[in-house]
Amino acid sequence: MVEIRTPISVSEAVARVQAEAVRLGSEFVPIEEAYGRILAEPLIAAHDVPFFDRSPYDGFAIRSKDSVGASGSGRVAFEVVDHIGAGAVSDKKVGKRQAVRIMTGAQLPQGADAVVMLEQTQETAGAADVEGTETNASFTIRKPFEAGENISFRGEDMRSGEEILPAGSLVHPGTIALLATFGYERLEVAKLPVVGILSTGTELLEQGSALEPGKIRNSNGPMIAAQLRRMGVRGRMYAAAVDRLDDMLDTVRQALTECDCLITTGGVSVGDFDLLPAVYERLGAKVLFNKVAMRPGSVTTVAVLDGRYLFGLSGNPSACYTGFELFARPALLRMMGAQRVYPMQTRAILGEDFGKANPFARFVRAVYDGERVVPAGFNKSNAVSSIGRGNALIVLPGGTRGFKAGDTVDVILPGMEEGSAVWNL
Template sequence: MTNREQSDNKFGRKAIQVEEAQARLMNYAGAMEAETVPLEQSLGRYLAESIAAPHPFPAFNRSGMDGYAVVASDTENSRDGGMVWLKVVDNIPCGAVPAGAIIPGTAARIMTGAQVPEGADAVVMLEVTETRDLDGIPHVGVRKPIPSGRNITPLGYELKQGEQVLAAGHKIAAGDIAVLAAFGVHDVPVIRRPRVGVFATGSELLDVKEPLQPGKIRNSNSPMLEALVREAGGEPVMLGAIADELELARSKVHSALETLDLVITTGGVSVGDYDIMGDLVREEAGDMLFNKIAMRPGSVTTAAVRGGKLLLALSGNPGACFVGFQLFARPVIASMQGASESFLPEWTVVLGKDYPKVNNYFRFVRGRLEVRGGSIYAYPAAIDESSVMVTIKDSDCLIIVPPEERGLSAGAKVRAIILP
């Protein structure tokens, strides 16, 4: 029996697949309650309910040109090169209401975006007209016929009253804000952002502001997780770093779970003598969801439920912490906001260079994407060890390398998870 197998037996570890681990977490990732926020604060939030159009859009027949609103049949007489003269009876700027209907033989000067008057069924663009006064009355001359409906956006062309504008669970982007504003939705129903506690364990950790000391490292995982939680839409609550003391960790975790919606830790989940998070989760084994996943990096990722709330313990290795967040924490945070799609998108891409490593588990390799010759290529990071931090900043995807492969050659089709 190998040392790893002995350790796994000691810690009661039994590896489950990534999809199974995700499913177990999502069972406890129900949406938070709804709240209402001002439109200007809704960017990046998830809609709590579907939004229907309170009125048609546009709400009137709208001119698509600067020109003249006319009765299209009046222009037929210009078909053979003649000029049709129409009496101008109105001038309609944007925001104005037409003075009256247009009848055969008349026209109205109109601006782009203005309301087309009743009776008019086309707008002649200004460039193909002439103007003159006849007996002191302004007239417009039309040089060629125009079909009915030309240069008019009809009432309800984009959306009819009662049609769905945005679906519940939709993440609001800039274009959505424009649409909501156009319909007068100034207060937006969204799901509350989850409050996510983040702390690191390890007696070796220094604060970012502290000078480097022999045998110590600065705590880079906590700031990274803070940024990742914000990026995922959560509200991070930073709980600092604690030494490898079980009682202190227990107190901190219990306190956080009482007041927060989710707790994420980094470090202390391996099989060493000072890996306290593994010990802490095993204290209440009935609440443990898993403590080993058939993946690299981050196989020791651990999760438990305490008081109906999730505790997710990620590896202390930076690369494994980053990958574990993307695969497990991000979808949980999205689901807690009512997202219609919680998981990151997955594409089929072309492997840009050889990947020679042999894998017993699925491996999630940090990589970068490049578009070349109409195809998307993914290039594995030069250094992708679990403990390596620097390549995180250069990665925009996770290349999925299946197990039992004897290495992959450049040009192979592979799946890749696309990072935000």
Template sequence: MKTGISLEEAQTLLLDLVEPAKECLVPLTRAVGRVLSQDIWSDINLPPFDKSPLDGYALQANDTIEVSSSHPVILDVIEEVRAGYTSLKQVTSGTAIKVLTGAPIPNGADVVIKFEDVNRKGNKLELFYPLKSGSNIICAGEDVGQGEIVAKKGTLLNPPLVGLLAAVGVDLVPLFSKLKIGIISTGDELIDPSDDLRSGKIYNSNFYSLSAYCSKLGAEAVSMGIVPDEKDAIVERISKALEDTDLVITTGGVSVGDYDIVPTALDHIGAETIFWKIDMKPGSPAIAAKYKNKLVIGLSGNPAAAFITFDLIVGPIIKRMMGFFQELPPRITATLADDFNKSSGQRRFLRGRLDNINGINYAKLTGKQSNGVLKSMVDCNILIDVPAGSGPLIVGQEVLAVVIDNY
């Protein structure tokens, strides 16, 4: 077992132990928020035919070469075509076909003119200015060409991508299987928000936040309930979670107090402890163990410490298991917009808000930075990475930050 390791070593150790989940085919209607397990190629052009983007008339540009407001050209309207239908006739010199938005361009036509730019009397059409061939035509394959890759393996399906897949005729999508993540809250002091608050008790906020984090990543959070600070109870609950879920997260009970029992419980189960304690603040008492190819990650019971460790360690594990392109959060440089008056003997992560003003990244602290403070996480989208041995930070100082964006 390693102890007091760096964040980067903890990330590497855990990411090396996990692989993407199995593949499955899922109906497109249930695919949003999931990750592609294969590249998707288009079998068709999109659009599949040349079409009109507006209501107008399809004709030949050559008929308008010498047209002017004083010398209009007169064409015969020989047919009307709306979306979903094709023309029965062909445009020839001196003729035009009325087309409605989305209608295929009739054979022989190479330009479309808007309704409002012509005069029509009966089947006669007057045009008053020359047209350029190809104007107001959406060409076949303009959006996606046949044989073009539409989305790559590891891509998260968002609503526009779901629509694009539907547009090229995909109805079943190859995805990585959805993860089940068991969340166990330990502590005699915890009660559910649905209960009346009693003396000495606090509401279990960690489960709800971590569950939301998992859901935003596309995983299914499974509540394994609140467990008292008793070894046998924790052993039973972790064992149950390992049976029923793909990854187990615990909160609380990972420090060195008399009632911090999670490390002992993991030993009792027979799990191999990978590391205990990370050299960072907050979140240093985190523990990671492996049992029969499944991971158990124990996080601090303090809300901010738990969430920051989730962002930096658990989130990347989930992303790798779900097949994401990029597991680790990106890093940026920014200009500090606030003073931070404490020295940092240990590597520290500060909750901040990234704003880009006139092309410059500014990092603004979001509030109090103590381990148990939850409110400063609400507007937090970066974690300012303060190296060990740093003195107080001052406005205008350049800092490094991890972009978390609250998923």
């Protein structure tokens, strides 16, 4: 008996999943371990940056008014009265026609309001050497300087109290630089979700087993573990006698007491051994959808129970891969309060014809080079090679026509560290 399922659009399916996200709590981690996490609180500037007026160049701090009238034929001379490296503060006040030799990043001495770059000067006596001992030098300049010229002013980069990054930002290397600037040693981030993985399918052999007639090795479980790993999450593996409803049910119940989310692969179709629909029913889970107008993975099913997700991904590897990126990853990021939950999406030139028209939207594993995108070889929902070879997904809208080389198409880039806040599926 064929169960009739009503397909919904991909964007509707994504929206239904997103609407069910329950926020995880937060925890503190050392800054060294914060990479890839999601900020639980906005990042507020703890002080002005720079914290003092400073020199962006190696050169000499002067009073700009002393440079008035300087020209090639009427060079103005300055006496060097002090010599400070970055981190040092001069105790001299710069007086008339005086200068302080200053290094990049050093605090501007009192009295000075401009910096002459080293290469804008001509030395006239006694160079200061590497050891910094000799300071009685002098130099001339050939142009006037304005007040404020070549100065990095206190607070010009960030103002004390300013929100630098909103809560929900991904911690990437630039974020780490900010945190270090403000002296953070630990950071409040969203907890990572605990995600269970259960691969169903009576044909599956466990990892490392020898092949047996009619059977295949389980590739979906390790693949999803790696998709989770890519987002910094460690998956927890479950196993069940997948042809026995009671055993499946026990395993899923157990997983739901230990996990925020359970991802199953296989068992969501209408085959006689597809037990997930019965599992959802027995659990009393709310099924958000069990048919999506997409290829591959139209049987993808998502349910929720007590604030926990049950992602029922297709057992076909390409469909499984796509289902994770389309539904599970954005949901997990939403649970962490991320601002950008969707993978980066862009447009690219299709590199070859894609003839097959389909009423459903199609996601094609593909190789993207920054300009063109080409399907990654053999393209069936049960193909594995194309997932291994691809770095992108082409998104082809459903319709009655195929696509031609040269067409501009949408592309999803699942490997991009920072994702997108919007999605145009």
